[in-house]
Amino acid sequence: MKRLLFALLFTTSLFAADDVTVIRAARMIDGKSDAVIAPAVIVIRGNRIEAAGSDVAAPAGAKVIDLGDATLLPGLIDAHTHILLQGDVTNEDYDVQLFRESLPYRALRASRAVKIGLENGFTAMRDVETEGAMYTDVDVKRAINNGVIPGPRMFVSTRAMSITGSYGPSGYSPEVTYPRGVQIVDGVENARKAVREQIGNGADWIKIYSDRSYFIAKDGTLSSIPNFTLEETRAIVDEAHRLRHKVAAHAMARPGLTNAITAGVDSIEHGVAIPDDLMDLMVKNGTYLCPTLTVTEYVAPGRTAAGGAIWGKMPTFHRDSFQRAVKKGVKIAFGTDVGGFPWELNEAREFSYETKFGMTPMQAIRSATIVAAQLLGQEDNLGSLEAGKFADVVAVPGNPLDDITVMEKVRFVMKDGKVYVNR
Secondary structure, eight states: OHHHHHHHHHHHHHHHHHTEEEEEESEEOOSSSSOOBSSEEEEEETTEEEEEESSOOOOTTOEEEEOOSEEEEEOEEEEEEOTTOSOOSSHHHHHHHHHHSOHHHHHHHHHHHHHHHHHTTEEEEEEOOOTTOTTHHHHHHHHHHTTSSOOOEEEEOTTOEEOTTSSSSOSSOTTOOOOOSSEEOOSHHHHHHHHHHHHHTTOSEEEEEOEEEEEEOTTSOEEEEEOSOHHHHHHHHHHHHHTTOEEEEEEOSHHHHHHHHHHTOSEEEEOTTOOHHHHHHHHHHTOEEEOOHHHHHHHHHHHHHTTOGGGGTHHHHHHHHHHHHHHHTOEEOOOOOBTTBOTTSOGGGHHHHHHHTTOOHHHHHHHTTHHHHHHHTOTTTSSSOSTTSBOOEEEEESOTTTOGGGGGOOOEEEETTEEEEEO
């Protein structure tokens, strides 16, 4: 009996030691405070952080990963992605993917996209619609969770919603039947039904298109045509919240923004030209902004050249709106709209735009860590390096507070306690 007990204790101790990893680096930004912790030590047991700080002792027998002159950060979160898109500058770019690529082929391309995102340091993503690929994002998420393919933690919104006559593809003969990029929803009862349907098929979030057809109003402001009525938008938000899900709204100018914010959506996507009074309402309501600066800068030249003159003016509106949102204290979560631009362009470029247009480097980092985690309702698990959180850790060379572009040079990625990148 004593031999058996000794053998069991010995085996258990070996397992415990083998299951512990210690990561060391010159410094750490933990996501909780503005302080830089130096030197940095993180103790990981299994898939959770056991301890993190500057004076943390390494358990005996633990595996040690020493990253030298690097900065440790919480796993990054991109709160606005499209894994089922591979670039969307022109209508032709979009239509080719919907008409010429099968859903299995698009799923294969998405599996490559999520791998790229993970290797760039994004250990979690909120994907805000499949653009005609139905519920394929749910399958990609399942494949990641089951270890079939590598990828981030996915929070998916499946098909997104808009109204009749508002969303592409468009311009084809009415006699031709072809896939739509969204689920078409008209009327209050259909809106509630669509929310239930999408959640029943695996949606974590509900995504709506609140406006379209952008133009310059007589007063020089950016304006738009709203999609849903306020009653329809309220029905979507009410039904989603009743079922304990959140709502993201694509909204770029006053008409769409007014409906979305008044109805109580949880996040505004893009927010290219938010008037001050609506920003004040966002602050009051706790509405998040997911600005996606990268995609605006990327698509503007191509869309302008293709005949969309308004897109040449979008970056100016967007920069001004973002700067005012930062000053007013709107809660800003990092989002890029990658998929609207090719996945080969590192989505971490968003950090440079955020700092160029008004954020400090620390604010930008927090937008992609603890603030994005709060938007997702995952602040108990993600967004900071502290005991009890998931072991999602990235490292960049040097200090990103001195040079934010190093966020595009991630050299170490751990997700859920497993190392995916160690350059």
